[in-house]
Amino acid sequence: MMPRRKFIKALWVAIISISLLEVASVVIAYLSSGGKKRNNIKSAEFKVLARAEDVANGSVTAFRSDRLYLVRMDDGGLLALSLHCTHLGCAITWNKDKDQFDCPCHASSFNMTGEVLSPPAPRTLDIYTLKIEGGLIKADLSKVTKRSNFNKSQLVYA
Amino acid sequence: MKSRKSFFHTLVLLIHPEKIRSSSIVFKRTFGLGGMALLLFILQGITGILLRFVYEPTPAGAYNSIQFIREDVLFGDLIRNIHHWSGMLIVVVVFLHLLRVFYTQAYYPPRRFNWIIGILLLILVILLNFTGYLLPWDQLSYWAVTVSTNMLEYVPFIGEWLKQAIRGGEEVSGPTLLIFYNLHTGVLPLLLMALLVYHFWKVRKAGGVIIPRDGDNTFVPAIPGLLEREVAVGLTLIAFILFLSIFVGAPLLDRADPSFSPNPVKAPWYFSGIQELLLHFHPTVAVFVIPCMAGIWLFSFAYLSPGSRQPGVWFYTQKGKKLVMVAAISSFVITSAGILLGEYLINLQAWLPGLPELISNGLIPLVLWGGFLFMFGLVIKKRFRATRTEMQLWIFTFLIMAYLVLMFTGIFFRGPAMALVLNY
Numbered sequence: 001m002m003p004r005r006k007f008i009k010a011l012w013v014a015i016i017s018i019s020l021l022e023v024a025s026v027v028i029a030y031l032s033s034g035g036k037k038r039n040n041i042k043s044a045e046f047k048v049l050a051r052a053e054d055v056a057n058g059s060v061t062a063f064r065s066d067r068l069y070l071v072r073m074d075d076g077g078l079l080a081l082s083l084h085c086t087h088l089g090c091a092i093t094w095n096k097d098k099d100q101f102d103c104p105c106h107a108s109s110f111n112m113t114g115e116v117l118s119p120p121a122p123r124t125l126d127i128y129t130l131k132i133e134g135g136l137i138k139a140d141l142s143k144v145t146k147r148s149n150f151n152k153s154q155l156v157y158a
Numbered sequence: 159m160k161s162r163k164s165f166f167h168t169l170v171l172l173i174h175p176e177k178i179r180s181s182s183i184v185f186k187r188t189f190g191l192g193g194m195a196l197l198l199f200i201l202q203g204i205t206g207i208l209l210r211f212v213y214e215p216t217p218a219g220a221y222n223s224i225q226f227i228r229e230d231v232l233f234g235d236l237i238r239n240i241h242h243w244s245g246m247l248i249v250v251v252v253f254l255h256l257l258r259v260f261y262t263q264a265y266y267p268p269r270r271f272n273w274i275i276g277i278l279l280l281i282l283v284i285l286l287n288f289t290g291y292l293l294p295w296d297q298l299s300y301w302a303v304t305v306s307t308n309m310l311e312y313v314p315f316i317g318e319w320l321k322q323a324i325r326g327g328e329e330v331s332g333p334t335l336l337i338f339y340n341l342h343t344g345v346l347p348l349l350l351m352a353l354l355v356y357h358f359w360k361v362r363k364a365g366g367v368i369i370p371r372d373g374d375n376t377f378v379p380a381i382p383g384l385l386e387r388e389v390a391v392g393l394t395l396i397a398f399i400l401f402l403s404i405f406v407g408a409p410l411l412d413r414a415d416p417s418f419s420p421n422p423v424k425a426p427w428y429f430s431g432i433q434e435l436l437l438h439f440h441p442t443v444a445v446f447v448i449p450c451m452a453g454i455w456l457f458s459f460a461y462l463s464p465g466s467r468q469p470g471v472w473f474y475t476q477k478g479k480k481l482v483m484v485a486a487i488s489s490f491v492i493t494s495a496g497i498l499l500g501e502y503l504i505n506l507q508a509w510l511p512g513l514p515e516l517i518s519n520g521l522i523p524l525v526l527w528g529g530f531l532f533m534f535g536l537v538i539k540k541r542f543r544a545t546r547t548e549m550q551l552w553i554f555t556f557l558i559m560a561y562l563v564l565m566f567t568g569i570f571f572r573g574p575a576m577a578l579v580l581n582y
Contacts, residue, residue, distance in 0.1 A: 032323075064417035067329070083417060084329070088436075089308040090301065090419040104421035105305060106437065107575035119507060122441065122515065144328070 046131065046138040049080075052158040053135065060094045060112065066141055068128055069094065069101070071112055077155030080139045081114045082126040092125075101125070113150035124149050130156040167381060173358060174380040175366070181373030182366050183384045187262075187470070190391035191255035192361075195283075197392050198248040199350070201399070202286075205241040206343060213293065215339035217332050220295035221413040228410070235407065242408030243399050245287050249428055252283050260554060261482070263467045263474060263547070264368040265460040272360040273460055275353055282350045284428060289342035291426050292335060300414035301423040303338075304330045309425075309432065312441035329416060370470040421574045430568030431561045437576060438500040440520030447524065452557060459550060466547055478548050484538065485555035492534075493563040496527075501578050531556070 049063055049070055058074045067083040069092075081101075083091050090105035100117055101110040109117040114125030124147050129140040135158070147154070163171075181187065212231055214223040227234035256276065259265060265273040292303040307330065310321040326333030361367065369375070411420075425433045435444035473479040510518040539549055573579035 067417060087308075087441075088305040088423075089329070090305065090423055091417055104419045104575060105301075105423045107577070119515075120437070120441075 045142050046140050049137045049139055051135055052132055052137050055137065062094065066139065067091075068139065070137065070139075073112070073155065077152070077157055078130055078132075078137060079113065079155055080128040080130050082128065082144050084126070085121055086123045086125060087121040115150050123147075127154060132156060132158050170381055170385055174384060175362065176380060177377040178366060178380045178384055179369055179373075179375050180378045180383070181369045181375060183378075183387055185387060187369065188258060188367055189254070190388065191251055191258055193388055193391060194251045194395055195248060195255055196354070197395060198244045198251060199354070201244045201396075202241065202248065203347065205237050205244070206347075208237050209241060210343060215293070215335055217295060217335060217414070220293060220335060224294050224296075224410060236403055239403035239406070239408050240399055243402045243406075245290060247399065248283055249287055252280050256280060257558070261473055261551070262368055262470050264469070266467050266469070268364045269360070269368065270460050272357060272364065274457060275357050275360065277456055279350065279353055279357060282346055282353065286342060286346045286350065287428070288426060289338040289346065292330070292338045293342065294410055295335065295414045297411040297414055297420050298409060300330060300416065301419055302426050303334070305423050305433070306425045306429055309436070309441070309445040312445050314442060314446065331416070368470040370468070373470070422572060422576055424568065424572070427565065427569050431565035434497070434564040434568040434572070438497070439523060440516050442516060443520040443524050447520075455553075455557075466545065474547055474551060477542060477544065478551050481538070481542060481544060481548050481552045482555045485552045486559045488534070489556040489559035490563055493560045497563070497567055497578075
């Protein structure tokens with residue numbers, strides 16, 4: 001008698017565990033699907049920032065509501081830096097006197113290309129993809145790109 | 159003895175036994191901390207439900223609805239202040255409750271599993287406070303939650319996913335507010351209630367609160383002996399909270415501005431010890447390795463080394479009391495010195511430029527500190543001829559004091575750009 005009872009009991013445990021796992025996976029799928037749909041409304045959505053001719057060489061312009069800084073190098077190369085410090089996500093500010101970005105939270109600073117000048121920030125500032133169409137500078141606000149350092153290939157030219 | 163009981167009498171006996179050992183109702187046995195936590199939770203439930211009638215969980219509406227509560231709703235400001243102060247106090251009370259349970263060695267069987275439940279309850283209380291922290295949607299709450307959730311990014315492998323899951327997106331925004339609101343007013347209180355019932359049931363199963371073997375163990379009726387003490391503690395607590403709420407308002411800064419961080423930005427006060435660690439260690443070590451080590455120890459020490467015990471005796475023995483004092487004072491001095499050294503003298507990252515920061519500013523200081531504390535513990539153990547249980551007291555006290563020093567430094571001695579200042 002016992003082995004059969006044991007077997008049926010084990011079967012019950014297995015069935016209930018499987019159904020609980022199913023419920024859990026449905027709940028997780030439900031939650032993450034809602035999150036994805038909400039955030040992916042803007043798949044590769046390029047937004048016009050400015051006219052290329054209006055942005056001077058060697059300048060830094062804040063686009064606060066888009067959470068980015070548009071940087072134009074002396075040679076005309078363009079770069080869109082994320083506003084968020086790579087340490088804990090505070091909003092950095094452009095310090096004109098020192099030609100650097102400062103983070104108010106833990107005193108990290110970055111140069112014009114987003115490279116770390118002083119820690120605790122662990123990596124170079126994130127960037128947004130830029131493109132220039134018909135003299136207009138457009139940024140893809142749907143995703144930020146992480147990078148370990150700055151190189152010239154990240155610059156976009158008009 | 160078969161008299162009919164009043165309705166109120168029966169109500170009290172739903173949680174309390176009819177008769178109770180007389181030494182268990184001495185105020186200094188528990189300081190009524192568990193009961194205070196329950197009362198605060200009930201207060202939070204009542205004021206929270208009242209606030210829910212007015213609060214609007216959207217980035218556009220949240221801040222306005224708080225202002226509306228404060229300025230236009232009758233007693234709105236008072237209700238919000240009570241909710242704020244009880245929410246802060248419940249964290250303090252639950253923490254003190256943990257200290258009481260630890261120092262009277264109430265974490266051994268039959269109470270051992272209830273210690274685990276207690277830690278889970280502490281975590282829930284902190285999460286409840288944290289999810290509530292965001293809801294005013296002002297500069298204080300927005301940026302505190304931004305830096306706190308950003309700390310998750312440094313959890314190895316799943317950090318980025320975890321951060322985005324909790325925020326419901328890249329940055330703290332509408333979805334985050336909805337998630338936090340739902341957790342704060344639905345999921346977490348329900349979980350807490352379920353665990354709380356279990357917690358109380360386990361206390362009853364263990365025969366009530368822990369008492370010393372040589373105490374007065376005669377039985378006395380719970381009513382009025384226990385009841386009058388509970389009412390006294392409860393009414394005093396309510397009076398204290400009302401006093402606080404009438405004279406000190408809950409903070410509300412400017413509306414949240416995601417493109418502008420105030421200076422400095424601080425995590426909620428109970429997390430500011432972790433934020434302080436972040437200033438000294440590589441983020442992965444500060445937000446993951448050290449908290450995990452401390453957490454695993456808290457969960458498991460009662461299982462790993464069942465030492466001898468003196469149930470219900472504060473600090474175990476005279477020597478135990480002495481060790482707790484030594485641990486508290488030495489931890490205070492060593493942690494303060496560590497903070498000052500880290501701020502002004504030591505810069506491992508600059509001294510070891512060839513190494514990745516995770517090693518130079520993470521692994522190396524962690525091993526050095528760990529080794530130092532281990533040696534220090536050995537010296538103490540030898541010098542005091544301490545037993546296992548006494549060493550547990552020493553380790554626990556040392557860790558708690560270290561966290562308190564880090565936390566208070568973060569709260570009171572960090573100014574703009576997190577520089578060390580005397581008076582923030």
